[in-house]
Amino acid sequence: MPIKIALVLQPTLNFFQFSVPYTIFSEVLAGQGLFEFTLVAEQSCVQSGRLQVQAEQDLSYLTQADIVMIAGWTDLTQPPSPALAEALHHAYQRGAYLVSLCYGTYAFAYAGLLDGKQATTHWLAETDFRQRFPQVRLNANALYIEDERIITSAGTSASLDCCLYLIRKFYGVKTANNVARIMVTAPHREGDQAQFIQQPIIPTTRQQKWQDLLQWLQQHLAEPHHIDDLADQLHLSRRTFTRHFHKLTGTSFTQWLIQQRLQKSLELLESGTLSIEQISEQIGFNNAVSFRQHFKKQYHLSPNEWRKAFRGNE
Missing domain, CATH: 3.40.50.880 (Class I glutamine amidotransferase (GATase) domain)
Known part of the structure; x- marks a missing residue:
């Protein structure tokens, strides 16, 4: 119905x-x-x-x-x-x-x-x-x-x-x-993201580097990522990187990365047969326990409960 x-x-x-x-x-x-x-x-x-x-x-x-x-x-x-x-x-x-x-x-x-x-x-x-x-x-x-x-x-x-x-x-x-x-809009933005995100005032070439970095991170969620390493890639100090990242995304780097990993997990839960442990590994959580905890906090369901609810709605 x-x-x-x-x-x-x-x-x-x-x-x-x-x-x-x-x-x-x-x-x-x-x-x-x-x-x-x-x-x-x-x-x-x-x-x-x-x-x-x-x-x-x-x-x-x-x-x-x-x-x-x-x-x-x-x-x-x-x-x-x-x-x-x-x-x-x-x-x-x-x-x-x-x-x-x-x-x-x-x-x-x-x-x-x-x-x-x-x-x-x-x-x-x-x-x-x-x-x-x-x-x-x-x-x-x-x-x-x-x-x-x-x-x-x-x-x-x-x-x-x-x-x-x-x-x-x-x-x-x-x-x-x-x-x-x-x-023609972004597939998903978390509800607790800021209504108004202040865009950093940076040259166009630097702005493109930020967009390239975000895209690269989304394609490499399984890998560990450290702010110091990413700041070095953009030739920024850790403090400057953190400030610009928040202005660009409306959240911290750690929270943004968690949200991206959880969003990817929804696709894997709904469309595949991977175990929770395999999904956890593919999206970059240290272990399945950490994945389950973050998932439950974000969606108020366990990963298995989400899978059962939506596997029939493909």
Whole structure:
């Protein structure tokens, strides 16, 4: 059975935010039987400038949706209507996932669904959001966050990351990577990566050397890598290398390398028959125990549990 997604439209539509999930779930994945994408609104037609979008269902559809999504929020000073707030609560209480893209986090916060939970939204709204919702544990640096079936995300680019995360969560990395290729975007960015990554101000030739280094590292994950050796390759001190690396990737070298190795492990788990020990060796972890620990921390499943969940979704 396809997973039912209900995208809740607001009276005044933010077409920029709306276009991301609509393109992915209603166009790119159309006809594949993975998701059933439905436009929901309290009124039959919503407006975005000169464009009108027709809703397919009213709020009663939320009683059967597996995922309820809100893309953006038009007026940050206005809470959702009592009818929408109640529908969101009922959907969540019966087990549905709630997903907000960008300022859609405001709708969940106003409804009290985020009280005591971690959440994110566009970094521009950090001060306002903290003042309005001190009971929410806001992380304005994250691209997206999942906390007890509520997934919140940052701006438009992060909305795309969030949608890819949903696809990967339910149908595996191979399907998510196929969609990413169609959308001409990176296959996967971890949710805790910084929203805004400051690019290092370095000459073009040096910039190309950094890109070449990152690509080489991704192709040689099984080998041990030391910062001092890599810094020497770029004729930099360890301190300068570390600073530029963080500016370029938004994370430390060690964390970046772990994420790359774990990402590679997903492909091997889903598409091959290698043992956990063999996969651990191929992606560069010292031993299978270390691999399992990092994997569990990142994905909240063991490697074997991930394999069982997604081997049928190739």
